Amino acid sequence: MSKIKIMLQVSYIRENREHVLDRLAVKNFKQPELVDEVIKLDEQRRQTQNMLDGVSAEANAAAKQIGELMRTGKRTEADAIKANSNTWKEDIKKLGDQLASIEQELQQKLVLLPNLPHTSVPKGITPEENEVVLENGIRPELPATALPHWELASKYNLIDFELGVKITGAGFPVYKGKGAKLQRALIAFFLDEAEKAGYSEVMLPLLVNEASGFGTGQLPDKEGQMYYVGLDNLYLIPTAEVPITNLYRDVILKADELPVKNCGYTPCFRREAGSYGAHVRGLNRLHQFDKVEIVQVVNPETSYEVLEQMSTHVQSLLQKLQLPYRVLRLCGGDMSFGSALTYDMETWSAAQKRWLEVSSVSNFETFQSTRLKLRFRNAEGKTQLAHTLNGSALALPRIVATLLENNQTERGIKIPEVLVPYTKFEWIE
């Protein structure tokens, strides 16, 4: 297993110490002292390498000389130089070990540093401090007899949660009849829309290796959130982001290959350890769910523009489904470890009377590309880290939840027009 090194960002930290500290504070980062520790270790690293390089250069030159002398038969002179070799060897070994352990320590600290938030990220710690960017659509007023989606699911025989418990456990629903068809319709609809927006579809492995987990930042940070297949040392993907983005691990793209735009449908598996209670009923929080993901690899100059485009795309889906939604700009404390700026899209669940997160669109800037070693050749012909972005477009369960709840009528549940060509039925009765 090759070690994933993320040294690429060290020089940035060294040269922008104040800015790094300033940004980390917005993310409410608890160990700012790590920054100075990293800078100090990097200093030691460079010193040590300098010494090591010097000794190695001497030893290399001597070895070359010995070769020359041996060829011309001057054995005595060769032996004289050989006498020095032990000292070099010891020094090289010693300095090499030292360098390795410094690098390892540096590496361990570096992975503890979250990505720096963008300047537009609001300060804040709790979800309540997220900034509402916009709200769109009309929240339906339902009669008092309106049912939450889990009751609708059972009334119309769409989803069987108990059967899922029997065959697997809680959080693994069984979709039946029109419930199953609705899943398939949504997946096809989302993929078609993504394709129209220029994303090319990929179908992917649902299990990934350790290197992939590190590449997108799930490891080591969120190890406990992934299902792990110990026998083969593989992880079930928590999102298609992982296999899609890792397609570009260890890749140097040509400038004209950017932007890379991919979409993919996969089931997603999340252990969701520790989240139980009133808010996880029905489809609100699952261990397995379906999602269409969009991913872009772009030139850093355009990444924020692209983030807006992706946000617009996700919103267009919600508009077409006629679901009331709002867009949040996450505050520093609520953002994920690797993100520089995240928009969350939430739909209004009219029976539960609360907002449900259905998408999260993020710009990771170079956080992932550093780990992935994902670069492109810029106009000057030099390699440069690309920016990566991804977003859900969309995750199904909460869409289904709001769709069932908001569209319930006395006759049954009305399917949004855009979906009818996919479901081939207009009503769930």
Add this chain to the structure above:
RNA sequence: GGAGAGGUGUCUGAGUGGUCGAAAGAGCACGCCUGGAAAGUGUGUAUACGCCAAAAGUGUAUCGAGGGUUCGAAUCCCUCCCUCUCCGCCA
């Protein structure tokens, strides 16, 4: 699961101890040739980390990973990982 083969640069592929960061070809880039293209032809074409204000330059490391032998390792030895082929099983 059993047996065998193998992992070299963007790719194919040579290389069994020094002159090897690595032949040759393909691809790609730029130039010449051409009315234009093809063909032909010339040149260039890995990455990271140091040193240097920077460019130029230069040092070090990297031939799956790690360790060992040696003055010197792509090449020899050990361990691990991965891929392929055949057999078995199988959607």
